[in-house]
Amino acid sequence: MIQAIIFTVILAAGIYFFARNVGRIRRNILLGKPLDRNDQPAKRWKTMLRVAFGQSKMTVRPIPAFFHFIIYAGFLIINIEILEIMIDGVAGTHRVFSFLGSLYDFLIAGFEVLALLTIVACVVFLARRNILKLKRFWSREMTSWPRSDANIILFTEIVLMTLFLTMNASDQLLQLRGAEHYKVAGAFPVSSLITPLLEGMSTDGLIGLERFCWWGHIIGIIAFLNYLPYSKHFHIIMAFPNTYYSNLKPKGEFTNLESVTQEVKLMLDPSLPPPPPSDTPMRFGAKDVQDLTWKQLMDSYTCTECGRCTSVCPANITGKLLSPRKIMMDTRDRLAEVGSNIDKNGTFKDDGKTLLNDYIKPEELWACTTCNACTEACPVNIDPLSIIIDMRRFLVMEQSEAPAEWNGMFSKIENNQAPWQFSPADRFNWKNEE
Amino acid sequence: MTLKVRTVQDFISNGESPEILFWVGCASSFDQRAQKITRAIAKILNSCNVSFAVLGTEEVCNGDPAKRAGNEFLFQMQALMNIQTLNGYGITKIVTGCPHCFNTLKNEYPQLGGTYQVIHHSMLLQQLINEGKLKIQGGKFLGKKIVFHDPCYLGRGNDVYEAPRDVIKKLDAELFEAKRHKANALCCGAGGAQIFKESEPGNKEINVERTEEILESKPDYIAVGCPFCITMLSDGVKTLNKEDSVKVLDIAELIEKANDL
Structure with a gap:
């Protein structure tokens, strides 16, 4: 008894x-940004049964x-x-x-x-x-x-x-x-x-x-x-x-930032009405965990640090700093830190730290070839690549801190519509030369 | 020699419309090595009497390198310009000579207002073969060893693995696989805008790592389907001093060679 x-x-x-x-x-x-992952429930159940229950990606x-x-x-x-x-x-x-x-x-x-x-x-x-x-x-x-x-x-x-x-x-x-x-x-x-x-x-x-x-x-x-x-x-x-809640789209497809679409449409056609002002300042890309989507944050809590992603990453294999597993571990560590901050203070009190720089260095982010080997290798469909891209977006669009050669490539696309220094008038010359 | 290639503008002004638009892409328009692939594709399409058109000087960069580098603004500027042009001409079907253009046009343009049926040239070649329009004389490659290198944005990015292999199988050659292939293939090192900058500090270049692996099976040809892979793997072969024993060719160039186009 x-x-x-x-x-x-x-x-x-x-x-x-x-x-x-x-x-x-x-x-x-x-704490993450909204993202709709409730579409196609039948396909989602099937993915879960196959990948999590059936361990299909472990068999590699x-x-x-x-x-x-x-x-x-x-x-x-x-x-x-x-x-x-x-x-x-x-x-x-x-x-x-x-x-x-x-x-x-x-x-x-x-x-x-x-x-x-x-x-x-x-x-x-x-x-x-x-x-x-x-x-x-x-x-x-x-x-x-x-x-x-x-x-x-x-x-x-x-x-x-x-x-x-x-x-x-x-x-x-x-x-x-x-x-x-x-x-x-x-x-x-x-x-x-x-x-x-x-x-x-x-x-x-x-x-x-x-x-x-x-x-x-x-x-x-x-x-x-x-x-x-x-x-x-x-x-x-x-x-x-x-x-x-896996990404069911083709792996090659990246998100289009809707906030950017609004601005670009305004730039191309100034007669359009400007969007209503928003209370929160808009931020392009991700600097800290709150800028990521809830799914990216869920990914970080799902990671069991097996390292399959890192072992197939071309950048990591060739000795670069980038490790997709580290991206996930850093995201989780920072999120846990933000969480304890909230537990202690009621709401998040600025601690002078961010996921970018304090955890993940720009050098890691620049090295990614976006080849999707990491997302393919993950046995539980974690997507480190989307975090890398969101952080690149912040560095490039908010901080203008892209590597110099990339800035050169950007201005060539802007000026002559190709990432190299060629005249647009020569674009069709390929048919002539032999 | 000038190839017979018409622009969409030309079709429209003659009151015609092309069956399919050939989206060439920047590398394939300007890069001397990649231009050869573009010509090979055009010759094959001509030999099969496919009614195709190009945008010519109206085509602008699809925005892939800007997007992967994190410059979403620039990407969407490019995308909206292209969508305006494509929609203006009422384009519905597109074949690209590059997996990056293929991926961007197919997957990332619809949300911005540009929805087309987009295929990569390996898929069109496969279709033409299946329809009996493209007949390949295999004799030239009899007994030759060919390894296919999967471009990331064709393979993992969009799950196209069989089309390029089906095309190669028609050459009477021996198709080999690299140790890492299909979904597990290793990147050539160019994607994600890497080709536009020096790589970060490390102990090896990715293209050398990949080329070494492919050369393990001692192929006569490395077949690819991407102008960036061509550059990276050709550089790799050069670095390893194997230029005399192995050639890096696009699958369209293999067909061009087989059929003496």
Whole structure:
């Protein structure tokens, strides 16, 4: 009874804090500019099912895809077990789903196999990061926190799965010994391998171990849930909405700034009526996170820093500063900073910092070839390119800080209608020469 | 020798209208190397009796380099000027000689009032082949190895991967793929207005990285579909001193060569 009360309190607190943090992230995302991504719902559901649920873009790299799929399947399926644990915890029951009989045996056996596979996959991933030291996990923006974040996640998952298997092992022995409350239920193909190690323990000792593992497992899960909003691991939730709100247009198509259209139309035809004055000063392009759209901000919370974008970026491959992953990490870091600023001050109080310059340097932005390799590579349809372009727009149109050669190219287009120094009268000369 | 190419103006003043407008683009109009591609496209269209016209001196830069560099003002100025011209002539179908023009006209002009059916020349060549209007004599390329380099704004940008490959397959040559190809292809380094400035500090030029990769399969020809890729990969081949063993040609030039146009 006391256990049930304690459990209910911990569970409620865990859910409350998680909901509060998710609420803050939601508010941060909505600091972005409006953008309509509610069209074509059927296509959006399909994209989400294919890309997030079906992990279709992971398959480009088969080895991590395989191990990632195991952890993903483990996560989804073991949730059924967590449901049982929660009911047991609140109601004070034990293995409440055991009435399912042979189906229950099958489920428990399946969870055990998945738990073991998850441990194997986590060990493989830890090895790839820390022993093989794959390049994309050690590039410039992978400073100590992003590297630790990944290791904490993998290590926690191993601990959780180990607790789960040890819990089953002790439970299984208690069932065999006919201990009170421990009704015979479940099949234990993996934890049976641990039981021989526990056979020497007293029944009270086993009950202690079973309870310790049960509590450790569920408290670990609640703690892990609350770690998510602070971690790159938040992608396990964000991948779904983020792929739903994917850009469904051709990748080559960039947005046309409507504010610019108004001004250009006025320039070409001064007889048009000027647009009504607006209360907020207009800004072309993006200087800080509030200038980006909510989808670009959502992208930043979805990024799990896998680095596939950076590993295919032609600029990054050839040693330039630009890294699309860093663009996303910087956007999220700055957005989190703006969010805490709002939490502290009620509204955003100017802190003298901006995403541009304080986080992202113009040199990074200039190096992009707009080739879309990053957006193609992202397993959850994040679009770093649109952020790069919006920041270029700010630098070029608001600050007139384009590289000198680009300014030259601009004036050639203005003066002779081509990006090179040629006379417009010579444009059709190609038909003559041979 | 002057090619038989008529302007839209010419069609209109004779009371005719062209089936399709050939949007040439700046690089393909002015750059000496790219002009050869433009002539090859015009010759192929003539050989298939396609009724096509160009804007001639009325064409102005479509605005792609300005837009990708962040100068949305300049882009929209160019776009609105072109849309005025195109709409004035009642143009409905456009074929471009450049994936950048293709992408901009197809995707970014509609919102500004210019909606046309836009295709890249590889798509038109594929159509002409499928309709039986373009017959390719493959003999010249028998046994030759050709690698196709996907231009970003044709491939990833607009999901056109098969049209250029289908055309190359008609040449009786062996079509090879670079290690990174189709959706995973590596950029030549020109896009996003990079070709108009020196690259940022790094340890290698992108075009060299890409050329090295393509040369791994020891091709006789590198086939491309973009005047900027032509420049970048030709430079790459030159840097690597492979000019004698490999040629960089547009798919239109391959057909021109195959059919002795």
